[in-house]
Amino acid sequence: xxxxxxxxxxxxxxxxxxxxxxxxxxxxxxxxxxxxxxxxxxxxxxxxxxxxxxxxxxxxxxxxxxxxxxxxxxxxxxxxxxxxxxxxxxxxxxxxxxxxxxxxxxxxxxxxxxxxxxxxxxxxxxxxxxxxxxxxxxxxxxxxxxxxxxxxxxxxxxxxxxxxxxxxxxxxxxxxxxxxxxxxxxxxxxxxxxxxxxxxxxxxxxxxxxxxxxxxxxxxxxxxxxxxxxxxxxxxxxxxxxxxxxxxxxxxxxxxxxxxxxxxxxxxxxxxxxxxxxxxxxxxx
Numbered sequence: 001x002x003x004x005x006x007x008x009x010x011x012x013x014x015x016x017x018x019x020x021x022x023x024x025x026x027x028x029x030x031x032x033x034x035x036x037x038x039x040x041x042x043x044x045x046x047x048x049x050x051x052x053x054x055x056x057x058x059x060x061x062x063x064x065x066x067x068x069x070x071x072x073x074x075x076x077x078x079x080x081x082x083x084x085x086x087x088x089x090x091x092x093x094x095x096x097x098x099x100x101x102x103x104x105x106x107x108x109x110x111x112x113x114x115x116x117x118x119x120x121x122x123x124x125x126x127x128x129x130x131x132x133x134x135x136x137x138x139x140x141x142x143x144x145x146x147x148x149x150x151x152x153x154x155x156x157x158x159x160x161x162x163x164x165x166x167x168x169x170x171x172x173x174x175x176x177x178x179x180x181x182x183x184x185x186x187x188x189x190x191x192x193x194x195x196x197x198x199x200x201x202x203x204x205x206x207x208x209x210x211x212x213x214x215x216x217x218x219x220x221x222x223x224x225x226x227x228x229x230x231x232x233x234x235x236x237x238x239x240x241x242x243x244x245x246x247x248x249x250x251x252x253x254x255x256x257x258x259x260x261x262x263x264x265x266x267x268x269x270x271x272x273x274x275x276x277x278x279x280x281x282x283x284x285x
Contacts, residue, residue, distance in 0.1 A: 002276070005029075005060060005103065007052055007068030007096060011038045011255035014067065014111060017265030021273060022281045026061045029068075034251040052095045057102025065272065066103055069111035069153075069260070070096050075119040084120035093120075097127040106163075107272050110156040111260060114139055117154060124156065133158040138172050144179045145263035153260050155268050164275070174274045178267045 004023045006015050009030040019025070029049040030036050036048050049055055074082040074090035082088045100108055110124065117139070128135045135158035142151035157171055164171065197203040263283065270280045 002064040002106075002272070002278070003062075004065040004067055005063040005105070007066065007099060008070055008092070009035065009039055009048075009068070010258050011035045012042060013256075013259035013262050014069065014265040015039075016042075017260075017262035017267075018065070018067065018269045020262060020266045020281065020284060021269035022278075023065060023269055026063050029055055032255075035255050038255065052092065052099065055095075055099060057099040060103060063103065064106045065109060065269075066100060066105040066107070067109040067111075067265070068096055072113040072115070075115045076113045077115045081115070081119050084123045090120065093124060093127070097131060100128075100133070100158075101131045104160075106159065108133060108135075108156075108158040109265070109268055109272075110158070111265070112154050112156075114152045114154055121154075128156075128158045132161050134161050134164065135159075136170050136172055138175055140175065140179075140264050140267065142261040142264055145261065145267060147261045147263070151261065153264060155264070157268065157272070171275050172268075172271050174271050175267060178270050 002023050003026050004018055005026050006028045009015060009028040025043055025046050027047045028039050029052050031050055039048055070093045071089035074088040084090045084093050125135060135156050137154055137156040139152050139154055142149060273280045
């Protein structure tokens with residue numbers, strides 16, 4: 001079983017996909033108190049650190065895989081495109097690189113928005129090379145794995161130089177088969193080729209006129225718009241957010257907006273398991 005350490009963990013949706021693939025978390029690092037509460041609820045026995053800048057990778061439990069999506073605000077098309085620079089939110093990449101150097105994992109998974117490819121990917125690649133890691137990447141849309149929305153994400157997978165001598169076979173090569181084997185509804189295929197002009201607010205509606213948001217009846221409809229029920233025990237005491245009185249939607253939507261679909265990270269983890277010659281657990285139903 002491969003072990004994993006998680007940076008910029010958010011509410012753990014990326015980590016959920018890795019768990020589906022059979023990876024075992026050794027620790028998390030997340031600065032948002034609401035997200036730390038969610039992580040503590042679902043991984044109650046796993047340590048959670050709150051600030052990557054204060055993290056000492058040498059003292060952390062060793063892991064096989066290091067995963068994280070550093071902040072995207074300065075590389076996203078929706079932001080000011082300041083780039084991956086020290087002092088910006090996206091400049092936390094340099095802290096990520098420091099932890100990689102200190103932890104020396106067997107694999108590194110880096111996730112970010114597609115805008116990284118035109119605003120900072122060279123900095124990430126150069127940083128990995130300086131640490132001694134080779135890397136490859138793919139753009140993986142959530143729609144390719146069954147989600148009713150596009151949500152393209154760049155996934156970079158890095159590994160120490162020389163550990164994959166056969167350069168003709170990419171580690172991420174199995175992705176095509178993983179995506180192809182995934183059960184998808186026919187109505188979702190129309191998302192795969194869409195490109196939106198993000199400078200125009202009406203372009204998504206003009207490019208895709210079918211419904212994109214659905215309210216799902218899970219048998220608990222009365223709780224959807226109610227105040228958050230308090231967490232019990234450890235979760236309730238994490239951070240400074242009073243979860244018994246906070247409204248549900250603001251922190252939840254923020255956490256979801258910063259996240260990916262777990263199926264995306266599951267597919268990346270499956271590629272690593274293939275490279276290691278390990279079995280890949282099926283996606284849960």
